[in-house]
Amino acid sequence: MSENTNNRNDEIDLLDLFRRMGRGIANMSRAIGRGILISIVFMLRNWLPLGLSIIIGVGLSYLMKFSSEPFYTSNMVLRNNAAPIADVMIYVNRLHTYCEEDNREALSEALSMKPDLINNILDISAHWIIDRNRDGIPDYTDFKDKHDVYDTINIMMRDRFDIRVKIKSSQELTTLKNGLLSYINSDSLFQHRNRLRLKHDRELLARFDYDILQLDSLQKVKYFEETRNWQPRDGGQMIFLQEQKTQLVYPDIHSLYGSKQSLDSEIELYNDIVTVLSDFSIPARRENGGLYYGKKFIPLFFFGTFLILILIHNRNKIKEIFEKY
Secondary structure, three states: OHHHHHHHHHHHHHHHHHHHHHHHHHHHHHHHHHHHHHHHHHHHHOHHHHHHHHHHHHHHHHHHHHHOOOOEEEEEEEEEOOOOHHHHHHHHHHHHHHHHOOOHHHHHHHHOOOHHHHOOEEEEEEEEEEEHHHOOOOOEEOOOOOOOOOOOOOEEEEEEEEEEEEEOOHHHHHHHHHHHHHHHHOOHHHHHHHHHHHHHHHHHHHHHHHHHHHHHHHHHHHHHHHHHOEEEOOOOOEEEOOOOOHHHHHHHHHHHHHHHHHHHHHHHHOOOOEEEEEOOOOOOOOOOOHHHHHHHHHHHHHHHHHHHHHHHHOHHHHHHHHHHO
C-alpha cells in the first residue's frame, strides 16, 4: 500500500510540474505577444518622429558616402601546398597587424612595394574557407572568424584559404598579388618544407615507374607460363589446364598509373609553396556606399529615437520611482 501511495505521489508531482511548465510557457508567450502588440501600437502613434529618424539616418548615410574616401575589397583564393595551412595564415595575418598599427615601413618591406603604393592598402587578412557537410566543395568564407572549431559537420578546409584586401584604388591589384606571393614564397621555412615535399614526390614517382615496369614484366612472364599449360586435344583444339590469372595484374597497373598521373599533376601544377586558385577581381563598386553606412546609422537613429520616446512617455512613472528610492 505504501509503495502504491508513493508511486501515485510521484505521478502527481510530475503532472503538477508539467502543468506549471505549461502555464509558465503560456504566460511567457502571452507576455511576448502583448509586448509586440504594445510596441506596434506605440510606433503607429509616434510614426512622425520615428519616420523622421529614418530620414535623418538615410541622409547622414549619403552624406558620409560623399564626404568619405572610397575603398574597395577584393579576394584571392590560394591553395596551400607545402606548409600547414594555419602557419601560412598566421604568416599572412602579420600584414593585417601591420595595417592595424599603420606600420607602413614594415608593410612596404614585406611586400617589396613602393611607399606610394603601400598607402593605397588599408587592410590585408587571411580567412578560413568552410566546407558544409564535408563534401570537399568550398561553400563560404568565414570573414567574421566566427566558425566553431568543434563543428564536425561544417569544417575548415585544410588545402585552401582566402586573402581579402581592402584598398583605396583597384588599379594596383596585380602588383599587390605579386607582392603577396613573393612575401609567402620568401619564407625560408616554407621553402625548406616545399623542397622536401617535391623531393619526396619525385622519389615516389620514380618508385611508381619501377613498380609499373616490374608488374609489366610479371604480366609477360605469367602470360608465357600460362600458355605452356595449354595442351592440344583431338581435332586440334586447345584445353586449358590451369586457371588463367594474368588479368589480375591489370588492376594493379592501372591503379599505379592513376597514382602516377596524380603525382605528376601535383609536381607540375603545384610546385610552389602556394598556388593561386582564384585571382583578385576588379570590384564593380565601392565598398563604403550608402548601404554600407545605412546599415549603421538608420538602426542607430531609429532605436535611439524609439528609446527616447519611451522615456518621454513614461517620464512620470520614472520620476515617481526616483522620488521613491
